[in-house]
Amino acid sequence: MSVTPEEVRQIARLAELSVDEEHLDDLAAQMSRIVDYIAQLSQVSGGEHAKPFIPGPDLIRLRADVVAPQPLEGKLSDFAPAFREGFFLVPKLGAFEGAEEDEE
Amino acid sequence: MTEVEALASAKATATRLGKAKRLNALLTPTTVVRKSLLAQAKNAHPSGVLYGMPVALKDNICTLEFPTTCGSKLLEGYQSPYEATVVTKLKDAGALIAGKANLDEFAMGSSTEHSAYGRVLNPVDRTRVPGGSSGGSAALVGAGAVPAALGTETGGSVRQPAAFCGVVGIKPTYGRVSRYGLVAFGSSLDQIGVLGRSVHDAARVLSVISGRDPRDNTCENRDPLRLPTVPERLEGFVIGIPKEYFPVDLNPGVRRACDRAIRALKDLGAAVRDVSLPHTAYAIPTYYVIAPAEASSNLARFDGVRYGNRAKDVTTLADLYQRTRGAGFGPEVQRRILVGTYVLSSGYYDAYYKKAQQMRALLAQDFRNVFDRGVDLIFTPTTPTTAFKAGERTKDPVSMYLADCFTAPANLTGVPAMSLPIGRVKGLPVGGQFIGQPFLEDDMIEAAYALERAISGTEEA
Numbered sequence: 001m002s003v004t005p006e007e008v009r010q011i012a013r014l015a016e017l018s019v020d021e022e023h024l025d026d027l028a029a030q031m032s033r034i035v036d037y038i039a040q041l042s043q044v045s046g047g048e049h050a051k052p053f054i055p056g057p058d059l060i061r062l063r064a065d066v067v068a069p070q071p072l073e074g075k076l077s078d079f080a081p082a083f084r085e086g087f088f089l090v091p092k093l094g095a096f097e098g099a100e101e102d103e104e
Numbered sequence: 105m106t107e108v109e110a111l112a113s114a115k116a117t118a119t120r121l122g123k124a125k126r127l128n129a130l131l132t133p134t135t136v137v138r139k140s141l142l143a144q145a146k147n148a149h150p151s152g153v154l155y156g157m158p159v160a161l162k163d164n165i166c167t168l169e170f171p172t173t174c175g176s177k178l179l180e181g182y183q184s185p186y187e188a189t190v191v192t193k194l195k196d197a198g199a200l201i202a203g204k205a206n207l208d209e210f211a212m213g214s215s216t217e218h219s220a221y222g223r224v225l226n227p228v229d230r231t232r233v234p235g236g237s238s239g240g241s242a243a244l245v246g247a248g249a250v251p252a253a254l255g256t257e258t259g260g261s262v263r264q265p266a267a268f269c270g271v272v273g274i275k276p277t278y279g280r281v282s283r284y285g286l287v288a289f290g291s292s293l294d295q296i297g298v299l300g301r302s303v304h305d306a307a308r309v310l311s312v313i314s315g316r317d318p319r320d321n322t323c324e325n326r327d328p329l330r331l332p333t334v335p336e337r338l339e340g341f342v343i344g345i346p347k348e349y350f351p352v353d354l355n356p357g358v359r360r361a362c363d364r365a366i367r368a369l370k371d372l373g374a375a376v377r378d379v380s381l382p383h384t385a386y387a388i389p390t391y392y393v394i395a396p397a398e399a400s401s402n403l404a405r406f407d408g409v410r411y412g413n414r415a416k417d418v419t420t421l422a423d424l425y426q427r428t429r430g431a432g433f434g435p436e437v438q439r440r441i442l443v444g445t446y447v448l449s450s451g452y453y454d455a456y457y458k459k460a461q462q463m464r465a466l467l468a469q470d471f472r473n474v475f476d477r478g479v480d481l482i483f484t485p486t487t488p489t490t491a492f493k494a495g496e497r498t499k500d501p502v503s504m505y506l507a508d509c510f511t512a513p514a515n516l517t518g519v520p521a522m523s524l525p526i527g528r529v530k531g532l533p534v535g536g537q538f539i540g541q542p543f544l545e546d547d548m549i550e551a552a553y554a555l556e557r558a559i560s561g562t563e564e565a
Contacts, residue, residue, distance in 0.1 A: 008442065015400060015445040016407065016422070017438060018430030027442065030501060034443050037502045038389040041459045048462060065449050067422070 001032040002039075014065055110148055110156035110200075114141035117158040117202055120249040127225045129234075129243035131163050132170050132203030140169055144200045152198025154312055159194055160244050160253040163204035164211050165296065166285040167191055170201075174287050175209040175219035178432025179412040188285025189320065190254060190296055190313040197312045202250050205240030209434045210403065211256055211289045213237045214264060214507040217498055218436040225494075228270060228533060232491040235265030235507070238299065242269040245299045252300040252309045258290045259391050260486075260511025262297035263523035267486035267535025270525045270561065272306040272552070273299045275511075277542045278518035279324040281310075282317030290398035291322075293391075293515045303524060303552045307331055310545070326543065332550040334557070338372040341551060342479050344379035349484035349510055357529025358485045361565035365526040365536045366483065368558040374551070379479060381470040384513060386463050388505055391512040393447050393460035399437075400444030406432065439501065468517040475541050481551055484510055486523040486535030510537060520545045524552050525561025534565060 005024040008031060012019040019027060082089035105113070118138035121130055130137070141158065148155055161167060164174045166184035173179045191201065208218040216224040216239025224239040226232040227247035234243040238255025241262075245253050246269030255262040257275040266273025275297040286296055296313065300306025308331060315328035345366060350359065370376050408414030408428030415427035433441070447456035474482065487510060497504040514521035519542055526536035536555070540548035 003446070007446075011442050011445050011449065014449065015441050016404070016425040016429060017433070017441060018426040019438070020430075027439070030439055031442060031446065033500070033502055034392065034439070035446065037505075038393050038447075038456060038460075041386060041389050041393070041463055042455060044383075044386060044463065062450075062453070
């Protein structure tokens with residue numbers, strides 16, 4: 001098999017998908033069938049210099065194979081009118097019953 | 105049409121939808137649809153070009169009136185807070201939204217056997233699949249329950265079920281129709297299309313939903329499609345017949361039906377010319393790299409936090425994500441997410457994803473080469489076979505994927521294409537496909553009008 005059960009486990013972790021251990025062998029077999037099929041693309045020559053039909057590999061930012069938050073394009077503080085010490089400052093939306101008494 | 109007639113249309117549609125219930129094509133309960141149709145008929149715009157016309161929607165198009173499930177357990181009962189631009193445009197034109205149609209989960213499939221809400225039956229032969237992933241939309245139109253329905257395409261999901269159910273299916277050019285409010289699958293491929301009982305029904309719905317939308321920056325800044333007139337003849341049209349779409353092992357009945365359609369095109373005055381699209385055989389492997397890669401990214405948002413159902417008794421955030429997705433997604437969606445993640449992972453990116461993007465460029469060049477040599481339209485079979493038996497291809501995903509081998513090239517290259525019935529083989533419908541030049545849907549529709557009038561779509565080939 002071109003895809004092993006161990007690789008399926010690793011890929012499922014990257015995809016944040018729980019997979020039953022008992023289905024790993026079946027999934028590895030199915031993925032191998034698909035991966036072997038799409039591998040025929042590697043036998044075709046040409047196209048290396050062809051302009052992609054739509055934004056393709058050149059515009060894609062690569063990152064390591066780890067599950068991690070995506071970096072933001074802008075600063076976090078730009079998402080709200082006010083930001084202080086790691087918190088967004090927003091208008092008070094309402095008050096719990098008795099809150100005023102507590103404040104007093 | 106008057107308001108009384110619109111109400112009568114609503115009532116008749118509700119009755120027809122009730123009769124088609126056994127096909128499992130409609131996800132919205134018929135009682136809910138009936139109530140909604142009657143209310144819509146009372147409030148519809150009488151001056152609209154689709155006034156009183158019932159249109160069903162594939163259930164990956166967001167509506168305010170009905171839940172949007174995408175055929176997935178993960179989104180069971182999900183109520184969108186906004187509606188798709190195509191839905192607003194249909195309502196503005198006076199159309200009546202006739203409920204949500206069943207589909208392969210998240211539009212991933214070619215047989216509508218991969219819905220969490222059960223498989224859809226083909227109205228022509230209930231032991232067979234209706235095609236997919238817009239199988240519910242095609243079955244409703246094929247059964248005569250609605251004159252038109254919206255579907256969506258990523259690799260042929262409108263045209264392939266249209267061919268299997270004996271109806272017309274149009275996939276417009278990428279960027280012709282707004283996708284605002286369409287649940288994304290493969291963003292460089294997805295496009296909303298139309299299924300109709302005739303070329304005219306499908307084309308007039310397409311004309312209404314097409315055109316610019318500031319809410320979707322992949323939607324081109326163009327006026328809505330103008331409908332062509334029905335031509336008497338096709339003189340002046342040059343139609344290319346690509347040899348790669350007529351392989352030796354093509355189903356003989358499909359070949360006979362296509363041969364008859366080509367003779368009819370010649371009789372109508374069109375010049376028919378042999379052409380070549382040499383990279384066609386690589387469309388499906390290319391598609392099954394790019395579409396799963398984009399799906400693995402698009403479906404990352406379904407994590408149990410923002411949308412739909414979530415796993416219970418979880419201990420950590422990672423556990424919540426993994427178990428929600430593991431329990432909520434069906435086997436085909438999980439398989440595609442895994443394949444997509446695999447081809448995008450660091451060891452395999454160049455070998456698969458980059459190579460597929462290069463192949464995509466070659467496929468686009470194939471079409472440009474043909475159109476640059478004076479060909480107006482390409483004619484092919486829509487599918488290599490007629491509708492297959494339910495369960496026949498579910499064990500082997502690759503054999504299922506090959507059902508889209510003649511449709512996926514148009515999605516990968518963004519060109520418009522449509523399927524129309526061109527005959528039957530042993531009682532099963534055969535679809536003929538026109539592929540057009542970008543944003544020249546009117547040429548394609550004009551030729552389809554003429555061919556539809558020239559041959560019987562229900563006659564044995």
